[in-house]
Amino acid sequence: MASGEGRRHHHRNLVPLAALISREMKSEKMERPTVRYGYAAQSRKGEDYFMMKTDCQRVPGNSSSTFSVFAIFDGHNGNAAAIFTKENLLNHVMGAIPRGLGREEWLQALPRALVAGQQDKLMSSFTIFLLPGETSGTTVTFVIVDRWTVTVASVGDSRCILNAQGGAVSTLTVDHRLEDNVEERERVTASGGEVGRLSIVGGVEIGPLRCWPGGLCLSRSIGDMDVGEFIVPIPYVKQVKLSNAGGRLIIASDGIWDALSSEMAAKSCHGLPAELAARQVVKEALRTRGLKDDTTCIVVDIIPPDNSVLSSPLPKKQNKLRSLIFWKRSLDSANKLAKKLSAVGIVEELFEEGSAMLAERLGNDSSVGQSTSGLFMCAVCQVDLAPSEGISVHAGSIFSTSSKPWQGPFLCADCRNKKDAMEGKCRSRVKVV
Structure with a gap:
């Protein structure tokens, strides 16, 4: 890249706080749902960590911009990566979203912020700094609930399922286990990695499929600096919008999903309040499998305002039988209302992307990243590029969706290096500090 002379950064106009608050009030068409949650865990290795924050704000000081974050970090080979990711990931995500956005714009920017930051910091919010x-490494299932919109980003084999009112169960994550995910096996082998089982004396192969070197059975994770370059931190991202009938999220580490299917987990806690459900x-x-791994579960209920009885806390001295009767009656009432509210549809899918290649996420549209000045901007960090500075996102990629390396979108040299690191093409995919 050139020395930077003449380069102009793309600046956005700041919006006054009063204007943002006014915009939020005008754009609010549905009442805010009530969010109730519960958590439960049994530890075996002490490597599972979790996050539950219901007081996050898009605009500091603006209570109408509040959203919630729920996450599970399932560490392996130690707990350092899980702890560090828990402490830093939310800040990385928030730092990747431009300020001054309204709620709808913020929600549209959120999936991209979880993958490719719009500021010149990290190529991926999931690519973090380790000691x-x-x-050590960690899987992550990271869930953001903003009113009726749920955004999930995940690497590894923790899982988030949605049990919508009416009983429909859908999975909002993808398991990145080499044993079960054919696409990930093909990506690893096409990148030059080896996939196979552990060989013991006599050539007998045992255990799940693993990536070599390193022997990790996951194809995506955060950390794991001692394993092959083909284990990447790029998350699968899905964003959905619930109808105003609400729904239940079950977020859990693999200690749950190794024992229960999504349907079994949803059915086992049907009719219980979130805390008891977890x-x-x-x-x-x-009961099904025993305590063979850390077992962690978060249950989140997104409850319509008309069903506020569902979110009322149980009296402390109320016995279990009376509690179940109370919640059974509440659930019957909620289901009757849900059938009326969900006649048109229960869940609307807004965004889904799971590719580990940035070229596939950004597409082939050369107009992406074009600034108002007529120059092209880096598709990631938004810096203006001179004609000779831009590097095609497709250049040199064996996964390229374009046979023309001069086709946009374009990246600056720094972001191209980060892209290669993030996709496992060079060893420094995680910066050491």
Whole structure:
């Protein structure tokens, strides 16, 4: 890249706080749902961590911009990566979204912020900093709930399912286990990695499919600096909008999903409030398989305002039988209303992208990243590029969707290096500090 002379950064006009608050009030068409949640866990290795924050704000000081974050970090080979990701990931995501956006614009920017930051910081919000010599890794399932919109980003084999009112169960994540995911196996082998089982004396192969070198059975994770370059931190991202009938999210580590299917987990806690539901899911997993791994579960209920009785806390001295009767009656009332509200549809899919290649996520549209000045901008960090500076996102990629390396979108040299690192093409995919 050139020395930078004459380069102009793309600046956005700041919007006054009063204007943002006014915009939020005018654009609010549906009442805010109530969010209730519960958590339960049984530890075996002490490597599962979680996050539950219901007081996050898109605009500091603006209560109408509040959203919630729920996440599970399932560490392996130690807990350092899980702890560090828990402490830093939310800040990375928020730092990747431009300020001054209204709620709808913010929601549209959120999926991209979870993958490719719009600021010149990290190519991926999931590509984090670890301590020198640290070799631990972690899976992540990261869920953002903003009123009726749910955005999920995940790497690894933790899972988030949605049990919509009416009983429909859908999975909002993709398991990145080499044993089960054919596409990920093909990506790893096409990149030059090897996929196979552990060989013991006599050439006998045992255990799940793993990526070599390193022997990790996951194809995506955060950390794991001692394994092959083909284990990438790029998340699968899905964003959906619920009808105003609401729904239930079950977020859990693989200690749950190794024992229960999505349908079994949803059915086991049907009719229970979130806190009791999380305990019941863990109890059912332990009954089925025993405590062979850290077992963590978060249940989140997104409840319509008219069903506020569902979100009322149970009296402390109320016995279990009376509690179940109370919640059974509440659930019957909620289901009657849900059938009326969900006649048109229960869930609207807004965004889905799981490719580990940035070229596929950005597409082939050369107009992406064109600034108002007529120059082209880096599709990631938004810096203006001179004609000789831009590097095609497709150039040199064996996964390229274009046979023309001069076709846009374009990246600056720094972001191209980060892209290669993020996609496992060079060893420094995680910066060491």
